[in-house]
Amino acid sequence: MDALRVILHVDLDAFFPSVEVREHPELKGKPVVVGADPKEGKGRGVVSSASYEARKFGIRSAMPISRAWKLCPEGVYLRPHFDLYNTASNSIMEILKSHADRFEQGGIDEAYLDISSRIKDFDDAGEFAKKLIEEVLHKEKLTCSIGVAPNKMLAKIGSDFKKPYGFTVIREEDAKDFLSPLQVRKIPGVGPKTEKMLKDLKIETIGDLAAINPERLTRLFGVWGSRLHEYANGIDYREVREEYETKSIGRELTFEKDVNDEGQIFEVLDELAEEIHEELIDNGFRFKTITVKVRYEHFDTYTRAKSLSFPTNDLDILRNNSKRLIDAFLRGNKKIRLIGLRVSTLMHRNS
DNA sequence: TCTGGGGTCCTAGGACCC
DNA sequence: TCTGGGGTCCTAGGACCC
Numbered sequence: 001m002d003a004l005r006v007i008l009h010v011d012l013d014a015f016f017p018s019v020e021v022r023e024h025p026e027l028k029g030k031p032v033v034v035g036a037d038p039k040e041g042k043g044r045g046v047v048s049s050a051s052y053e054a055r056k057f058g059i060r061s062a063m064p065i066s067r068a069w070k071l072c073p074e075g076v077y078l079r080p081h082f083d084l085y086n087t088a089s090n091s092i093m094e095i096l097k098s099h100a101d102r103f104e105q106g107g108i109d110e111a112y113l114d115i116s117s118r119i120k121d122f123d124d125a126g127e128f129a130k131k132l133i134e135e136v137l138h139k140e141k142l143t144c145s146i147g148v149a150p151n152k153m154l155a156k157i158g159s160d161f162k163k164p165y166g167f168t169v170i171r172e173e174d175a176k177d178f179l180s181p182l183q184v185r186k187i188p189g190v191g192p193k194t195e196k197m198l199k200d201l202k203i204e205t206i207g208d209l210a211a212i213n214p215e216r217l218t219r220l221f222g223v224w225g226s227r228l229h230e231y232a233n234g235i236d237y238r239e240v241r242e243e244y245e246t247k248s249i250g251r252e253l254t255f256e257k258d259v260n261d262e263g264q265i266f267e268v269l270d271e272l273a274e275e276i277h278e279e280l281i282d283n284g285f286r287f288k289t290i291t292v293k294v295r296y297e298h299f300d301t302y303t304r305a306k307s308l309s310f311p312t313n314d315l316d317i318l319r320n321n322s323k324r325l326i327d328a329f330l331r332g333n334k335k336i337r338l339i340g341l342r343v344s345t346l347m348h349r350n351s
Numbered sequence: 352t353c354t355g356g357g358g359t360c361c362t363a364g365g366a367c368c369c
Numbered sequence: 370t371c372t373g374g375g376g377t378c379c380t381a382g383g384a385c386c387c
Contacts, residue, residue, distance in 0.1 A: 067352045107387045191385050
């Protein structure tokens, strides 16, 4: 028999609004929406995260803030306070890390823990998860949900299954029955496009997907197709990995109103370059590739990239190249909604 | 309904080299 | 005369995640 492998996926419940409520107890029980300024329904931007009370009105992450406002004008609308969320996240991640053989953070509000050596079976692992939820609640006054499973994919689906403030144990022998009735969209990596493609093929549940010939999925989706077949069958060999390397650093800005004034665009581009440069210096990175991004008024989006023959962290090189790259986008008379700048092919100084 | 900002990974064509 | 094959880098675009 294979050695027991137990992975936890810990997901903080409605994290941004929950931190806001913790800091401002008078908000408890109210529909709290963290995101862009709704400006009486005329705001530009989206919802970052909505409290469970706000979700009752149909408000969801990534929804246009103007639509959220129409659904619930009486809601409490807050701009994000990332310093607050980062502090809370760091404290919680330290707690989680201290209980894991291996630990992998997957964003500000979630993490994978490999706890194989710390439990003797899945019953034991369920108790472990319950205690962890209570420890986080006691120490940080925030709730989370946990999935307990033999791999990352199942653990992630599990953490979403009884939210908020719940946990779900999925044993290897129960995995296929557990997955079978769920919508394909529940599989991490299946978004709106893949869901639509599968639906057109009459594949709606994970059970439908598991029954499809794997060669057919590979023909349709390439490498991702064979991965999909594994996931649908409850199989995922990915390890919880501790080490993480930054691949790129970028900044972007959506203007309050679409612009066609070159001066304003260059000014913002310089600010983006300065912020990126600061982060490069702080972290001891050099870059080789510069990519600018432009989104025009009707949301058509383009990028232009340039790779240098040498790595650098020089601000003037970044500024001058980004100006040259964006120049081609300023020719027409289309108004610009967003500009972005990103550097990649990163290497550490002294390497 | 009208779409943020931070990222990662994948694909595909062309250049270039051996 | 009728056009290799593999590897790597570069560029552009797209799907997806939180």
